[in-house]
Amino acid sequence: MPQTFSFFFLAELTGTVAFACSGAMVAIEKKLDLLGVIVLGVTTAVGGGMIRDILLGQLPPNLFINPAYVLTAFLAVLILFFIVKFCRSSKKALSSETYEAVMNLLDAIGLGVFTAMGIDTAIAAGYGKYHFFIIFLGVITGVGGGILRDIMAGQTPFVLKKHVYACASLAGALSYVWLLPRIFPQAAFLISAALVVLIRVLARHYKWNLPTAE
Secondary structure (H helix, E strand, O other), X not given: OHHHHHHHHHXXXXXXXHXXXXXXXXXXXXXXXXXXXXXXXXHXXXXXXXXXXXXXXXXXXXXXXXXXXXXXXXXXXXXXXXXXXXXXXXXXXXXXXXHHHHHHHXXXXXXXXXXXXXXXXXXXXXXXXXXXXXXXXXXXXXXXXHHHHHHHOOOOOHHHOOOXXXXXXXXXXXXXXXXXXXXXXXXXXXXXXXXXXXXXXXXXXHOOOOOOOO
C-alpha cells in the first residue's frame, strides 16, 4: 500500500506542476503581474480537484485540508515566473511556435493525470459502481482547472474549441475505468494518462478538431 500511495501522490504532484505552469504561461502571455500569474497558475492546478470535491460533497475541498498541492503549484509558478523574467531566450519563446507546443504538452500531462486521479478519488469515496458518475468526475477534474484559467484570462476555454480537449480526457477516463479491474492500478493509470497525452499531441500535430456549424 505505501508504494501505491507514493506512486499516485507523485503522479498528482506531477500533474499539479504541469497545470500550474500552463496557467502561469497563459498569465505571462496576458502580461499579468506576479499576483496574477500566481493566482492563474494555482487556480489551474487545483481548480478541477476543487470542483470534483464539491460535487462529491467533500467539504472543505482537499486543497484546503492538504496544502501540499497548493504549495507545489505556488513554487512551480514562482520558479517559472523568475525564469521568464530574467532569461531573455524564454521571452522570445513565448512569441514563437515553441510556446504553443510547450503549453499543449503541459496541458496534456495535467489533463491525463488529473482525469485518472478524479476517477480514483470518486472510487475511494464509494462511487465505484456508478461508472457514468466517476467518468464524469474524471473529466471535470481534468478540464475544470483549464476552464477556470481561461475564463479568468478572458478567453474562450480550450475545452470548447481546441484540439479535441475534452474528448481526450473522456477517452482517458473510459480507458482507465475499463483497465482498472483487469491490470495493476499503476499500469492502468500510466496507460490511460499516456493515452490522453498522445491524443492531445496528435490532435495538435494533425489539427484534429470537432466540426463546427460553419
